Amino acid sequence: MTIVVSICIIILAAAVIVGLVRVLTAKDLGSRAIVSDLMYFSAIGMLTMFGILVSSSIILDAIFLSSMVGILATIALSRILTRGLR
Amino acid sequence: MMRFVHGIAYLAYIGWAIVTGSATIVTRLFRPGQYAQPMIVEVPLRCVTDLEVTMFASSITITPGTLVTAIAAGTSTQPPVLFVHALFEDSEESALEGLYDMESRLLAMTRGRAPTTAASTVTEVEHEEGSP
Amino acid sequence: MNDAVATTLVGILGITGSLLMLFSAIAMFRVRDALSRINVFSPATGLGMPLIVAAAYVYDLHSEGFSWGSLLMALIAVLCLIIVSSVASNTLSRASVLSGQPVYRKTAPNRLARPPAGIVDDDPDYPDHPRAGA
Numbered sequence: 222m223t224i225v226v227s228i229c230i231i232i233l234a235a236a237v238i239v240g241l242v243r244v245l246t247a248k249d250l251g252s253r254a255i256v257s258d259l260m261y262f263s264a265i266g267m268l269t270m271f272g273i274l275v276s277s278s279i280i281l282d283a284i285f286l287s288s289m290v291g292i293l294a295t296i297a298l299s300r301i302l303t304r305g306l307r
Numbered sequence: 308m309m310r311f312v313h314g315i316a317y318l319a320y321i322g323w324a325i326v327t328g329s330a331t332i333v334t335r336l337f338r339p340g341q342y343a344q345p346m347i348v349e350v351p352l353r354c355v356t357d358l359e360v361t362m363f364a365s366s367i368t369i370t371p372g373t374l375v376t377a378i379a380a381g382t383s384t385q386p387p388v389l390f391v392h393a394l395f396e397d398s399e400e401s402a403l404e405g406l407y408d409m410e411s412r413l414l415a416m417t418r419g420r421a422p423t424t425a426a427s428t429v430t431e432v433e434h435e436e437g438s439p
Numbered sequence: 440m441n442d443a444v445a446t447t448l449v450g451i452l453g454i455t456g457s458l459l460m461l462f463s464a465i466a467m468f469r470v471r472d473a474l475s476r477i478n479v480f481s482p483a484t485g486l487g488m489p490l491i492v493a494a495a496y497v498y499d500l501h502s503e504g505f506s507w508g509s510l511l512m513a514l515i516a517v518l519c520l521i522i523v524s525s526v527a528s529n530t531l532s533r534a535s536v537l538s539g540q541p542v543y544r545k546t547a548p549n550r551l552a553r554p555p556a557g558i559v560d561d562d563p564d565y566p567d568h569p570r571a572g573a
Binding site: 325326333335336342345364370371374375392399 | 459462463465466470472475477478481482485486521522524525526528529532535536543548
Binding site for chain 1: 442445449450453454456457461463464467468472473474476480483487491492494495496498499509513515516520523524526528530531533534537538540
């Protein structure tokens with residue numbers, strides 16, 4: 222169990238690093254917004270895998286709550302992009 | 308009862324579309340050459356109510372390879388119009404064909420039967436009215 | 440459920456989901472504009488995150504046994520991920536178009552393109568009646 226979960230964490234960390242490079246090289250703001258969304262979901266996946274690694278019992282609660290509030294960051298970024306217009 | 312059957316069929320269709328679209332995006336990644344052919348097509352809708360339009364827009368967006376960029380509200384003479392960004396379609400006609408197939412399944416779910424008016428007649432009327 | 444089956448299931452589901460996230464991160468390098476990036480992001484939330492939720496549910500089933508509460512929680516998490524990410528992508532793409540982010544110039548046909556203000560738009564079908572600048 223430890224090995225497969227570690228492989229998952231390494232893959233997700235690679236996704237976060239690729240996203241960071243993409244943020245640094247992107248020119249327009251929309252790309253940065255969507256890449257930050259990708260990094261949010263990768264971080265949620267890493268959190269879940271760490272929970273499995275330490276045999277936590279609340280991983281489903283954590284992923285349940287974070288999947289419901291994941292829209293808030295995206296909507297905030299889109300409101301920032303349009304300067305507060307709807 | 309027929310709505311329930313059509314609803315199950317529609318959910319299975321959306322799930323299969325998500326899987327095949329993801330496979331397309333991943334396999335295109337390992338193929339040299341041009342990755343994608345982006346296009347923005349205009350889709351006049353047969354959906355009428357807000358629920359149908361919202362569900363259709365969400366279904367288009369969750370399918371990998373297609374994305375709703377803007378929605379124009381319908382008036383008394385023109386239907387609502389979606390502007391869909393498609394990545395992996397060969398031509399505009401094939402993109403519209405896939406989208407109208409999805410819309411027919413959606414309307415079969417919400418109305419209990421498939422719509423009788425064909426999609427092509429709606430687009431023809433739309434183009435004639437839309438031309439200046 | 441014994442240990443080997445649980446490990447295998449968690450491995451298959453978790454690694455497939457993580458690889459989908461990584462591939463959609465790499466695909467963001469292959470496309471050129473913000474709309475296409477929002478487009479290639481949907482496998483990550485539509486298929487990758489539900490697979491990771493499934494891996495977490497399998498682990499929960501293995502360690503604590505079956506309960507209706509955790510099954511309901513996992514199902515609602517998957518539904519929320521699909522619906523919420525769809526609505527979020529709609530909002531973000533609409534904001535990206537409205538705020539005038541650049542669209543890749545080889546996007547063809549682009550039905551959303553409008554001529555910029557001040558440019559006389561000659562309609563080729565009606566050469567006698569050019570519409571003066573919008």
